[in-house]
Amino acid sequence: MSTQLxxxxxxxxxxxxxxxxxxxxxIVVKNKHTKLMVVSAAAGVTNHLVMLANTALTSQQITxxxxxxxxxxxxxxxxxxxxxxVNDKLFELLDELDGYAxxxxxxxxxxxxxxxxxxxxxxxxxxxxxxxxxxGVNAINFDVRKVMRTDDRFTQxxxxxxxxxxxxxxxxxxxxxxxxxxTQGFVGADAQGKTTTLGRGGSDFSAALLAEALGxxxxxxxxxxxxxxxxxxxxxxxxxxxxxxxxxxxxxxATFGAKVLHPATMEPALRYDIHVFVGSSKEPDKGxxxxxxxxxxxPAFRAITRRKDQVLVTVKTPKMMYAQGFLERVFHIIAKHDxxxxxxxxxxxxxxxxxxxxxxxxxxxxxxxxxxxxxxxxEVVIERDFDVVTVVGNNMHSSAGVSSRVFAAISDxxxxxxxxxxxxxxxxxxxxxxxxxxxxxxxxxxxFE
Numbered sequence: 001m002s003t004q005l006x007x008x009x010x011x012x013x014x015x016x017x018x019x020x021x022x023x024x025x026x027i028v029v030k031n032k033h034t035k036l037m038v039v040s041a042a043a044g045v046t047n048h049l050v051m052l053a054n055t056a057l058t059s060q061q062i063t064x065x066x067x068x069x070x071x072x073x074x075x076x077x078x079x080x081x082x083x084x085x086v087n088d089k090l091f092e093l094l095d096e097l098d099g100y101a102x103x104x105x106x107x108x109x110x111x112x113x114x115x116x117x118x119x120x121x122x123x124x125x126x127x128x129x130x131x132x133x134x135x136g137v138n139a140i141n142f143d144v145r146k147v148m149r150t151d152d153r154f155t156q157x158x159x160x161x162x163x164x165x166x167x168x169x170x171x172x173x174x175x176x177x178x179x180x181x182x183t184q185g186f187v188g189a190d191a192q193g194k195t196t197t198l199g200r201g202g203s204d205f206s207a208a209l210l211a212e213a214l215g216x217x218x219x220x221x222x223x224x225x226x227x228x229x230x231x232x233x234x235x236x237x238x239x240x241x242x243x244x245x246x247x248x249x250x251x252x253x254a255t256f257g258a259k260v261l262h263p264a265t266m267e268p269a270l271r272y273d274i275h276v277f278v279g280s281s282k283e284p285d286k287g288x289x290x291x292x293x294x295x296x297x298x299p300a301f302r303a304i305t306r307r308k309d310q311v312l313v314t315v316k317t318p319k320m321m322y323a324q325g326f327l328e329r330v331f332h333i334i335a336k337h338d339x340x341x342x343x344x345x346x347x348x349x350x351x352x353x354x355x356x357x358x359x360x361x362x363x364x365x366x367x368x369x370x371x372x373x374x375x376x377x378x379e380v381v382i383e384r385d386f387d388v389v390t391v392v393g394n395n396m397h398s399s400a401g402v403s404s405r406v407f408a409a410i411s412d413x414x415x416x417x418x419x420x421x422x423x424x425x426x427x428x429x430x431x432x433x434x435x436x437x438x439x440x441x442x443x444x445x446x447x448f449e
Contacts (some may be wrong), residue, residue, distance in 0.1 A: 003217055028132060056107055208268040313352065384435045
């Protein structure tokens with residue numbers, strides 16, 4: 001493959017309707033190095049699919065949800081210049097979706113859920129390829145399940161990086177020689193060919209994995225914002241886009257709540273030194289953020305993030321004093337339930353840590369099971385309604401005055417837990433959810449305005 005290869009990924013709002021997809025097609029055609037387009041489901045479709053997969057519905061309610069999905073897709077179809085090219089295939093996919101949605105075990109079997117959840121991306125890529133052809137390019141729709149090999153942990157599948165690389169070079173790379181290829185994000189298949197998904201937000205991850213497999217130079221993430229901002233622009237209108245970020249800064253921001261980035265996206269990019277660009281498909285001429293190994297400027301303060309819906313767990317036992325192996329038992333239980341701890345502090349007889357706890361999620365269910373099991377070996381105290389606010393920057397643990405500026409700015413707020421020093425790129429606080437927005441605004445004013 002050309003070392004100049006660019007992979008362009010477009011999110012749900014970017015492919016929401018015919019007009020938006022036309023913008024995306026223009027972006028793809030404008031960059032002669034873009035040979036692979038990775039797309040999400042059209043905005044709104046995934047939420048409908050989540051309802052079908054996880055909610056007990058009557059036959060009429062299922063019909064109503066499917067009608068809503070059909071409207072979104074058919075509206076795009078009806079604006080195509082040559083709808084007959086994809087008409088039959090789209091309705092075949094809608095019929096397949098209908099079959100999964102009405103399966104009597106859809107709410108209970110994760111392999112069925114994944115098959116259903118993949119339908120949004122499969123329809124989206126079909127329609128996006130048709131729009132690209134209207135722009136005069138030789139575009140084809142490619143089923144990513146041929147190359148995106150994963151394990152069989154349905155709904156949260158892990159990629160098999162080596163197999164993805166082998167299959168991509170065998171099956172995908174030759175197609176890129178003569179076509180612009182449109183494929184699906186978020187979707188994969190296990191060794192038996194069963195459809196899997198990489199978890200919500202996995203489309204960015206898919207694009208980075210394919211970029212790595214094909215030896216691409218760049219990977220563009222096109223969304224509805226002009227790059228990565230100093231903080232969430234919905235919290236303060238003083239937030240501004242950043243021209244550049246290092247991989248480490250971006251990984252910290254993604255992990256601690258920057259929704260514009262998926263945390264796992266940085267892994268393949270870092271392994272293969274792929275430059276990642278984040279920009280707005282609605283306003284491509286306004287530039288965006290480049291994420292790369294080394295930045296020209298590495299300021300002490302780069303951005304502020306907020307991660308909502310955190311639960312604070314404190315485990316304590318007098319036996320912990322001088323005891324060998326207690327922490328190992330605690331973290332063995334956490335690992336067994338596939339949970340990851342974000343922040344942790346310790347004392348002589350207690351350990352406190354945060355767990356991500358979004359409502360109605362798999363992790364919320366896992367958290368409950370984990371806490372029951374931990375209660376068998378120690379006293380467990382649960383505190384809810386917290387957010388994590390993180391200041392992301394560089395050399396924060398060794399630059400004079402960095403921490404004092406942060407703490408001085410938020411001296412009027414109660415901080416339940418502080419994590420600092422494990423990493424040169426972040427300083428994190430666990431704070432009450434009612435204070436978190438004001439804390440972000442206050443910090444942004446002190447550090448960036």
